[in-house]
Amino acid sequence: MTVQSVRGFHDILGKEAKKFRKVSNTARRILKLYNFEEIILPVVEYAELFQRSVGETTDIVQKEMFVFEDRKGRKLALRPEGTAGTVRAFIQHKLYALRPYVKLFYEGPMFRYERPQAGRYRQFHQIGAEVFGVAEPHADAEIIKITYDILNALDIKDVVIEINSLGCKKDREAYREALLNYLRGVREELCSDCINRMERNPLRVLDCKVETCREAVKESPKMIDFLCDECRKHYESLKEYLKALNIPFRENYNLVRGLDYYTRTVFEAVSDSLGLTLIAGGRYDYLVEELGGPPTPALGFALGVERLMLLLPDEKEEEEIYFVIPFGNVHAYALKVADRLRSKGKVVELSYRKGGLKKQLEFANKLGVKYAVIVGEDEASKGEVTIKDMETGEQKSVKFEEL
Ligand code: HAM
Helix, strand or coil, X not given: CCCCCCCCCCCCCCHHHHHHHHHHHHHHHHHHHCCCEECCCCCEEEHHHHHHHCCCCCHHHHHHCCEEECCCCCEEEECCCCHHHHHHHHHHCCHHHCCCCEEEEEEEEEECCCCCECCECCEEEEEEEXXXXXXXXXXXXXXXXXXXXXXXXXXXXXXXXXXXXXXXXXXXXXXXXXXXXXXXXXXXXCCHHHHHHHCCCCHXXXXXXXXXXXXXXXXXXXXXXXXXXXXXXXXXXXXXXXXXXXXXXXECCCCCCCCCXXXXXXXXXXXXXXXXXXXXXXXXXXXXXXXXXXXXXEEEEEEEHHHHHCCCCCCCCCCCEEEEEECCCCHHHHHHHHHHHXXXXXXXXXXXXXXXXXXXXXXXHHHCCCEEEEECHHHHHHCEEEEEECCCCCEEEEEHHHC
């Protein structure tokens, strides 16, 4: 039996690889416009990092992490997301001592043991950005604007940006009590997971995807009604800035996100047609301190590359390819012709295919090349080539030096 790829771990090839690079290049170009600096993070971290940041009671930590022991029995994990590692690095390298605030972005594979389906994999790719050291809501507005710019640059429509505020620690405590009281009343309607985690982390119930749980929380108390004056002002300012930037958004008071570190602003860019979240993020003002750093407000977002790819059209080949076809014993000359064209910045493929002109031109069409560059013994002896425009069929001789 031949060996297959692991379930949920996929190859990305051909047109899909082009879409992957398009998402990546576009996001990187836009992050550069906002002057973010890249951080290249390791794929493996101590499992404890995610337990303490993403949260013990989250699906990600409870069910979805790839955890294993190294030879010394230390518990390691394949990273399920990029925020925790970025915060770890921010603290470890004392980046807070460097500048009043720090803006970082990262790109790479993440790993979650989820049930694979369209747009959901066990190895997927994120591009994310994090801002450390800014509490004011104009930073929140800019983070949301970046996601909006990326969607626009990729010409992805039919996406709604949903926002909510989860308040500060104090607000959350009051809300937690109210929500817990409510949940105890509808306990019978909840799934077993929610019953298990509700006492420890009632907010998780709001994020449950099980239909009966969704129904049961429809009438639950809303976080937004528990915001203190400062958190409310923060949220109102954010909305004002989003309006000033002409970013359409929808308030979703049940949006709590599947990770525990969030405070105040949370947001998601949701595709209604796919029924998937494409980009998500928010504030996590306590996380740096909780992981051992100085108190540092922070926020960020991450996009799912594969999810954005689902909404991109197939692209036509844009590159003008020159296809050099040697006939006879002219390989040295053909190599030089290809080299000369590349030195002029042209994309050149030297044909490795064997066979006569008809077969070669058929193959050239298959590759979608613009010009066939025919190099026969006659051309080689005269120091020329014959260039054929594959679209118009026009053909002419050109001297090597004039290529
Ligand atoms: P997240 O919502 O867990 O947030 O993931 C962000 C994005 O990653 C999702 O919106 C989705 O596009 C993509 N994604 C997640 N799981 C999968 C999967 N199994 N297959 C394909 N794509 C997936 C975070 O990870 C936070 N770290 C975002 C953040 C950054 N918050 C603040 N800073």
